Amino acid sequence: MAKPVVVGVDGSPPSLDAVEVAAHEAALCGTGLRLVHAFGRPSVPLPPGCPPWNPAAAGVRELVDGTLAEAEARARRAAPHVEITREVNLGEPLMVLEIESRTASLVVLGCRGLGAFAGLLLGSTAVHLAAHGHCPVLVVRGRPDPAGPVLLAVDGSPAGERAVEFAFAEASVRGADLLALHVWNTWSERAHEGPGDPLTVVVDVERLREEEQRLLDGTLSPWEARYPGVTVERRLVRARVRPALIEASGEAQLVVAGTRGRGGFTGLLLGSTSQALLHHAHCPVAVVRGPEHREHREHREHRGHRGHREGRRE
Structure with missing residues (x-):
C-alpha cells in the first residue's frame, strides 16, 4: 500500500472539513488515512509546589479521544472502505506535522484551528509545512x-x-x-x-x-x-x-x-x-x-x- 494521507485534527469545523477531504483523497488513491492530533505542554509555567503536568490527570486523553472519534466518524461517512489509524503526539503541531510528512503521501490541513492550532493554520503552520514538509500539502479552504x-x-x-x-x-x-x-x-x-x-x-x-x-x-x-x-x-x-x-x-x-x-x-x-x-x-x-x-x-x-x-x- 502507498504511504497514507495524513490529516491534522483538532476538533474545529475546518479540521473536520479537512478530514472529509483527506478521506476522499485516500479513497481515490487506494491508501490509508492517518488522523493526527498534537498538543503541547502548558505555555504558562506551573506555580511552585504544583505536581508536574500530567495529560491524563488533566483530562486530555478523554478530550482527544472524543475529538478523534468524531473525526473518524466523519472520515468513515466520507470513505467507508478506507483504513483509518489514529496518532496522538505530545509536541508543537508544526514539528509534529512536519515529522508526519516524512512518512505521508499527502498532508491535509484545515484553514483554521483550535487549541494548539489556533492562530497558526494559514498564519504559519500551512506556510511552514508547504515550505519544509516532505510531501505535498493540501489546505482546505x-x-x-x-x-x-x-x-x-x-x-x-x-x-x-x-x-x-x-x-x-x-x-x-x-x-x-x-x-x-x-x-x-x-x-x-x-x-x-x-x-x-x-x-x-x-x-x-x-x-x-x-x-x-x-x-x-x-x-x-x-x-x-x-x-x-x-x-x-x-x-x-x-x-x-x-x-x-x-x-x-x-x-x-x-x-x-x-x-x-x-x-x-x-x-x-x-x-x-x-x-x-x-x-x-x-x-x-x-x-x-x-x-x-x-x-x-x-x-x-x-x-x-x-x-x-x-x-x-x-
Missing part, C-alpha cells in the same frame, strides 16, 4: 466547484515539475479536466496593455508571448502523453500573477502550485504566489515541493498507474 477543473499554476521552472505531475494525477483520479494557466509579465507585477505599455517600446511583446506559449506547451506535452484520459485546457494570460490565479481559482475544485517559480528568490523556500494562494484562493490549494524532495514520488506513481487504467477504460 474556500468553496470549490465540484464540477470545476483542477487548476495548475504553470511557471515552467524545474522546481514546478512535481506540481505538474501532481496536478495531472489529481485530475486523472478525480475524473476532472485540467486547466493549465500560465500567467506571464515582464519587469513587474504591473501588466500594461495598449499604446502606453512601456514594454512595447523596448521589446517585441508578440515574440515574448510566443516564447511563453512554447514554455507552456513544452511543460504540458510530456504529461499529456502520460495521461491521455485527462482533458487539458491551456490558457496563457499576460497579467498580474497572483490576482489572475486567485480569480481563476473561483472556477476550480483544486489549485496546484509549486513552492517557487522562475521569479522567486533562490533563498526562499516558498514563493509569494504560493503564499497568496494559501491565503486567498477560492478553493483548496495543494502546494508541491520541487525535485529536491522526492519522498512523495512513490505515491504519485501509484496514483498515476490508477489514472492510466481509468484512462484506458474511457
Whole structure:
C-alpha cells in the first residue's frame, strides 16, 4: 500500500472539513488515512509546589479521544472502505506535522484551528509545512466547484515539475479536466496593455508571448502523453500573477502550485504566489515541493498507474 494521507485534527469545523477531504483523497488513491492530533505542554509555567503536568490527570486523553472519534466518524461517512489509524503526539503541531510528512503521501490541513492550532493554520503552520514538509500539502479552504477543473499554476521552472505531475494525477483520479494557466509579465507585477505599455517600446511583446506559449506547451506535452484520459485546457494570460490565479481559482475544485517559480528568490523556500494562494484562493490549494524532495514520488506513481487504467477504460 502507498504511504497514507495524513490529516491534522483538532476538533474545529475546518479540521473536520479537512478530514472529509483527506478521506476522499485516500479513497481515490487506494491508501490509508492517518488522523493526527498534537498538543503541547502548558505555555504558562506551573506555580511552585504544583505536581508536574500530567495529560491524563488533566483530562486530555478523554478530550482527544472524543475529538478523534468524531473525526473518524466523519472520515468513515466520507470513505467507508478506507483504513483509518489514529496518532496522538505530545509536541508543537508544526514539528509534529512536519515529522508526519516524512512518512505521508499527502498532508491535509484545515484553514483554521483550535487549541494548539489556533492562530497558526494559514498564519504559519500551512506556510511552514508547504515550505519544509516532505510531501505535498493540501489546505482546505474556500468553496470549490465540484464540477470545476483542477487548476495548475504553470511557471515552467524545474522546481514546478512535481506540481505538474501532481496536478495531472489529481485530475486523472478525480475524473476532472485540467486547466493549465500560465500567467506571464515582464519587469513587474504591473501588466500594461495598449499604446502606453512601456514594454512595447523596448521589446517585441508578440515574440515574448510566443516564447511563453512554447514554455507552456513544452511543460504540458510530456504529461499529456502520460495521461491521455485527462482533458487539458491551456490558457496563457499576460497579467498580474497572483490576482489572475486567485480569480481563476473561483472556477476550480483544486489549485496546484509549486513552492517557487522562475521569479522567486533562490533563498526562499516558498514563493509569494504560493503564499497568496494559501491565503486567498477560492478553493483548496495543494502546494508541491520541487525535485529536491522526492519522498512523495512513490505515491504519485501509484496514483498515476490508477489514472492510466481509468484512462484506458474511457
